[in-house]
Amino acid sequence: MTYKTKYSVLENSKYMISHIKRADKSAISLAVFYAFPSVMATLMSTLLLKTLIGILENGADLTKIIQAVGVFVLFSSIFTVAKNYLETRHSVISTKYRLYCQTHIIEKNMRIPYEKIESRENRKLLDKANEFVAYSSKGANATVTILRELAVNLVGVFSVCAVFFAVDIRLVAILIIVGVCTFLLYSRESDNEKNYQDKNVPITKKTVYLAIGKPTEIKAAKDIRVFNISSWFSPLIDILIGERKEIIASFLKSDFKLISADAFIILLREGVTIYFLISNVLKGRISVSDFVFYFALLNAFSLWIRGICLGYQWTKAACLLCDDYRIYIEQKDEENEDSEPICKELYAPCSVEFKNVCFSYDGKTQVLKNISFKAEKGEKIALVGENGAGKTTCMKLLSGLYLTNSGEILLNGKDISLYPKQQLFSLFSAVFQNSLFLPATVAENVALSVDYDKDRMKDALKMAGLADKIKTLKHGENTLLDKELNKGGTDLSGGEMQKLFLARALYKDAPIVILDEPTSALDPIAENEIYLKFNSLTENKTSFYISHRLSSTRFCDRILFLKDGKIIESGTHDELMALKGGYFRMYEMQSYYYREQEGTL
Ligand code: ADP
Secondary structure, eight states, X not given: XXXXXXXXXXXXXXXXXHHHHHHOTTHHHHHXXXXXXXXXXXXXXXXXXXHHXXXXXXXXXXXXXHHHHHHHHHHHHHHHHHHHHHHHHHHHHHHHHHHHXXXXXXXXXXXXXXXXXXXXXXXXXXXXXXXXXXXXXXXXHHHHHHHHHHHHHHHHHHHHHXXXXXXXXXXXXXXXXXXXXXXXXXXXXXXXHHHHHHHHHHHHHXXXXXXXXXXXXXXXXXXXXXXXXXXXXXXXXXXXXXXHHHHHHHHHHHHHHHHHHHHHHHHHHHHHHHHHHHHHHHTTSSOHHHHHHHHHHHHHHHHHHHHHHHHHHHHHHHHHHHHHHHHHHTSOOOTXXXXXXXXXXXXXXXXXXXXXXXXXXXXSSOSEXXXXXXXXXXXEEEEEESTTSSHHHHHHHHTTSSXXXXXXXXXXXXXXXXXXXXXXXXXXXXXXXXXXXXXXBHHHHHHTSXXXXXHHHHHHHHHTTXXXXXXXXXXXXXXXXXXXTXXXXXXXXXXXXXXXXXXXXXXXXXXXXXXXXXXXXSOHHHHHHHHHHHXXXXXXXXXXXXXXXXXXXXXXXXXXXXXXXXXXXXXXXXXXXXXXXXXXXXXXXXXXXXXXXXXXX
16 A cells, blocks of 8 residues: 655655754764774674684684784774763664754744634644654654664665675675665555554543543543442443554554565575675685674675665654644644734724624534624624524624635724734633643733733732632642642632633723623622623723523623624623523523522522
């Protein structure tokens, strides 16, 4: 089976070499320097053997034997020390190169459009790119080793050919022919390897998720015990192990054929060369010590030729992984990144207008259908409706994370696609569901920077209703979050974390505020208090609130009630209640539910 790659082996090899050089300038010269002591260290024992037999043939002079062994020990030590020293330096380069690639992936993740980041295709591509960085025996880490060993093997093979050239040119011809056959045989192996990897990667991912990921997560420990999920994990892992066994078996089957063919070639080469050497001894052209020397050289040659074949095979496998890595790295970045700001007065309050906006995530199912509304500067809009109605999607489009399929979104009358992405993002103070926190201090998590205005940060914590809790922590706002990663760190509850995200939105102080169910972990009273506070704090800001509790959005200037991707009702709370439509029914149902709850308390 042949795999199509975007770049050829040669192109990918050049790419890897140029990147290795960028990660460390001395990488190539070190590989070449390493080849000489390495080849000499292998040849030393062969040379000693030849010298000792030569001395024995000429009368076994003890002084000469001691001298020969002394010289051997001295040079062997020098070559071995040089080899080990260069090998250690070179292995540092492997790590540097791997980290160089990893950094590129991380940077790329931050630059590619958000809509791509969420897509399944992108996640698959990212897994493959990560494979190049993480797969130690074939990926980036191994590429530097392959390069070094290739230099050793090439220098070794050329040295042996040079020695045999002096004995019999036909021997060199035989060695080259056999070398080419072995090479061709091994070059088939990398396709086999890629096939194995492609089948194995998704299984490894699932196994790691089930065996190492979920069961060891502290958050999952409660559910695993209470619902006894451990008995559910084991059969799934068994199925995955079974699938992996099948893949390994088919890989080994084709590998066995290769090993058998290789053994046959070795047999042929040894038979023919030994025949040539013996006939030269019989004709008196070479001595017995020479015969032993050449015979031992054959073994070294066999080792180095095999090394070249494996090196090429590994290079091909590394190139296949590198191809995936390059495809990921060379994707287009976020557009408009470096453009000049278009509209300077954007930092004044912004008006927002959706004009016939349609959107689909997968190109098939319409999630938003002809959405049109206008939020005047400083207006507070609530988006309400059942789960899946399209509220969050509206906000993702507004903040530029996704592009509309048709229709326009205007900020101060200008289409958002005209604004540079970074400028656009700077206009929003957003709290989405599942916002990100970093294992840094509380203060840094609020400011999202290590340099921050302390007073503003403290005010933001106070306004979000978190200041009292933070005061109880040993190091106050300098307490590190995430107990697992930080010794002496702390974990906040779901509700406290949501207050932290609200503080972050207040600290950013951007002209447009988006709160997407930021208080779902709070009780209705605490939620109501926070929303009212937010209302006064965001007076001049255009704000959008999404909440499944309709009572907490009553303070908004206007409420948009969404159903199946359409705005079906729009107006103030009182207007929508008077309509007695979908909003009214939902509100009544929730009020009834809360009244029921109060009754049972
Ligand atoms: P709401 O915020 O009103 O609960 P959403 O805007 O989150 O609704 O989702 C609207 C629809 O879009 C739902 O059917 C949801 O399953 C789908 N959806 C949301 N995010 C994605 C996504 N990243 N990829 C594909 N479909 C999505």
